[in-house]
Amino acid sequence: MTVEVRGGLRLEGVVKRFDEVTAVDGVDLELPPGKLISFLGPSGCGKTTMLRMIAGLERPTEGRVFLDGEDVTDRPAHTRDIGMVFQSLALFPHLNVAGNIGYGLRIRGAPKEQIAATVEELLKLVSLEGLGQRRIQQLSGGQRQRVATARALALEPRLFLLDEPLSALDANLREQLQVELRLLQQQLQITTIIVTHDQREAMTMSDLVVVMNAGRIEQLGAPLEVYRRPASPFVAGFIGRTNLLRGEAAGDGTVAVAGRPFDVAGGDTAAGDVTLSVRPEAAQLVVDGVPERNALPGTIVFVRDLGELFECFVDCGLDEPVIVAGSPRDWVPVEQGAEVAVRFPAEACVVVAS
Amino acid sequence: MSERERPTRGAYGVLAFPVAMLVIFFLIPFGIMVATSFYHRVEGAFWTPAFELDNWERLLHPVFLERAVFSIGICLLAGLVCVGIAFPFTYFLTRMRRRAHVTLLIVVLSALSLSEVIVAFTWYILLGRASGVSNILVWLGLMNEPAAYQPSFVAVLLGLAYIAFPYCVLTLYPQLTRLDPELTEAAQTMGASPWRTFWTVVIPIARPIIVAGFLLVFVFTLGSYIIAFFLGRPEHWTLSVFIADQASAQANVPFASAMAIFLTLLSLLVVGVVGLIESRTRRI
Numbered sequence: 001m002t003v004e005v006r007g008g009l010r011l012e013g014v015v016k017r018f019d020e021v022t023a024v025d026g027v028d029l030e031l032p033p034g035k036l037i038s039f040l041g042p043s044g045c046g047k048t049t050m051l052r053m054i055a056g057l058e059r060p061t062e063g064r065v066f067l068d069g070e071d072v073t074d075r076p077a078h079t080r081d082i083g084m085v086f087q088s089l090a091l092f093p094h095l096n097v098a099g100n101i102g103y104g105l106r107i108r109g110a111p112k113e114q115i116a117a118t119v120e121e122l123l124k125l126v127s128l129e130g131l132g133q134r135r136i137q138q139l140s141g142g143q144r145q146r147v148a149t150a151r152a153l154a155l156e157p158r159l160f161l162l163d164e165p166l167s168a169l170d171a172n173l174r175e176q177l178q179v180e181l182r183l184l185q186q187q188l189q190i191t192t193i194i195v196t197h198d199q200r201e202a203m204t205m206s207d208l209v210v211v212m213n214a215g216r217i218e219q220l221g222a223p224l225e226v227y228r229r230p231a232s233p234f235v236a237g238f239i240g241r242t243n244l245l246r247g248e249a250a251g252d253g254t255v256a257v258a259g260r261p262f263d264v265a266g267g268d269t270a271a272g273d274v275t276l277s278v279r280p281e282a283a284q285l286v287v288d289g290v291p292e293r294n295a296l297p298g299t300i301v302f303v304r305d306l307g308e309l310f311e312c313f314v315d316c317g318l319d320e321p322v323i324v325a326g327s328p329r330d331w332v333p334v335e336q337g338a339e340v341a342v343r344f345p346a347e348a349c350v351v352v353a354s
Numbered sequence: 355m356s357e358r359e360r361p362t363r364g365a366y367g368v369l370a371f372p373v374a375m376l377v378i379f380f381l382i383p384f385g386i387m388v389a390t391s392f393y394h395r396v397e398g399a400f401w402t403p404a405f406e407l408d409n410w411e412r413l414l415h416p417v418f419l420e421r422a423v424f425s426i427g428i429c430l431l432a433g434l435v436c437v438g439i440a441f442p443f444t445y446f447l448t449r450m451r452r453r454a455h456v457t458l459l460i461v462v463l464s465a466l467s468l469s470e471v472i473v474a475f476t477w478y479i480l481l482g483r484a485s486g487v488s489n490i491l492v493w494l495g496l497m498n499e500p501a502a503y504q505p506s507f508v509a510v511l512l513g514l515a516y517i518a519f520p521y522c523v524l525t526l527y528p529q530l531t532r533l534d535p536e537l538t539e540a541a542q543t544m545g546a547s548p549w550r551t552f553w554t555v556v557i558p559i560a561r562p563i564i565v566a567g568f569l570l571v572f573v574f575t576l577g578s579y580i581i582a583f584f585l586g587r588p589e590h591w592t593l594s595v596f597i598a599d600q601a602s603a604q605a606n607v608p609f610a611s612a613m614a615i616f617l618t619l620l621s622l623l624v625v626g627v628v629g630l631i632e633s634r635t636r637r638i
Binding site for chain 2: 055056057076077078079080082083084086087088090092093094095103104107108151152154155161
């Protein structure tokens with residue numbers, strides 16, 4: 001028996017222009033079936049437009065969209081076999097929960113008993129058993145989100161698309177639903193694309209993160225890979241926080257930052273200007289003298305203890321203060337105004353631009 | 355009750371203005387009309403205050419009852435025609451680009467500046483034999499000789515729907531602009547064609563406002579008498595034509611008053627029944 005592979009997606013040279021504004025500026029992308037992929041970027045980066053073109057709600061100005069190898073660029077949304085959860089959820093106010101979930105099946109002309117059975121099954125899947133007869137207006141935010149999810153999955157679509165589905169919920173509920181959605185996706189093995197501007201959400205849920213900026217793809221990779229080895233200063237700054245150090249590479253694996261020598265891991269960088277990214281939790285505070293290599297002297301300008309995290313802002317004479325973060329357990333007591341040094345271990349220095 | 359919840363004298367003051375307007379411009383005239391409907395008509399003069407039921411008894415004459423039923427029928431029909439055109443029109447208007455949308459809206463609303471007499475005359479000419487639309491059809495070779503389409507039932511219906519159209523659009527417009535486009539998109543991602551989306555999502559969601567627009571047209575056209583008078587034969591005249599005729603030509607204000615009150619009560623009854631049906635069937 002061959003396992004049916006559904007939901008493989010490929011975009012070729014996709015461009016979308018609205019009058020003078022270019023929302024998506026030449027995207028080539030191939031996504032594997034059965035995975036959860038997130039489009040991550042700031043607002044206006046083109047991620048929602050990409051999703052809408054995949055859904056068939058917008059037509060690309062240029063380029064083609066392929067679904068399971070078939071060119072679907074010219075096929076309108078209602079013939080594409082996709083399920084989508086909208087930002088507003090877009091639940092139908094004139095139908096109850098069961099009516100909403102069964103809408104697609106009703107449109108397809110499925111028999112009544114089959115619709116009822118499928119709706120029951122889906123209600124169980126999203127833990128809303130017994131709420132089929134409720135009106136949408138009687139549901140809480142989290143319940144509405146679950147109804148929208150069930151409704152999008154009712155037709156067993158090839159692609160499951162979510163456009164910032166959790167943005168209207170409060171933080172605790174959002175985290176809970178992120179885990180729920182991820183578990184659901186793993187259970188169903190359905191190709192899923194989620195648009196988000198929340199890097200924690202993307203890291204919680206995804207197999208693959210597509211980081212977008214200004215209509216282009218900045219980086220594509222596994223969440224941790226994108227976090228640890230950001231490909232550009234933008235990615236480094238958008239996925240978590242980072243310290244950016246500008247320096248000059250000698251071409252032999254060393255970089256001079258503010259006149260001090262730095263070793264860079266895997267640093268076969270060509271000679272010239274480079275930017276290094278060092279995560280705050282990878283930087284270290286040194287209180288007894290300035291190490292010769294991979295360190296900068298500075299003055300502590302601000303200290304804060306967040307309970308789970310201790311943070312120190314150090315003015316090292318760069319454009320912005322360097323942030324050093326660590327667990328409060330192994331923290332050396334320091335005070336504002338103290339003269340210290342910050343060490344940037346070679347393995348934590350990532351070249352993000354040259 | 356806490357201090358804050360108690361209405362102050364100022365709060366009642368705010369109410370005074372609308373209440374005064376309502377009393378002066380609606381309740382008092384209506385009261386006078388109710389009183390007049392019981393007055394005695396003096397042949398060749400006007401009327402004298404009295405309390406007699408003659409005017410109301412005369413209303414029971416089959417001619418007037420038949421006119422009342424006809425009026426309600428044609429106005430309900432005008433409501434259907436008007437909403438049937440205005441709803442898709444307004445829906446597609448709100449889905450257009452901003453500039454086209456505002457321009458069209460202004461054109462439609464500018465029809466409000468036309469008086470009913472001008473509208474009636476324009477249709478009279480357009481549907482007439484001498485220089486009406488049939489001449490264009492003759493010129494195009496589609497017809498052999500020009501024809502007159504008025505006076506006729508359809509001409510009255512058309513005229514009534516025409517004068518109510520801008521009001522109908524104005525009633526539908528605010529709600530339809532607020533209709534979330536994601537609702538129709540959601541229907542499409544679930545396999546509904548644009549046509550099915552319109553029937554299964556747009557119309558059901560907009561149902562209350564469709565009914566409101568329909569009732570508005572009904573009540574509005576029920577009060578029109580110039581359209582029916584110009585574009586119809588006597589058998590197409592609505593009760594309003596007879597009211598106007600009695601009040602001005604026959605100088606029989608008591609009978610005109612009785613008919614006007616009768617028409618008001620009838621229209622209230624229809625509005626009530628339609629409203630009841632709407633609210634009963636909304637939630638299945």
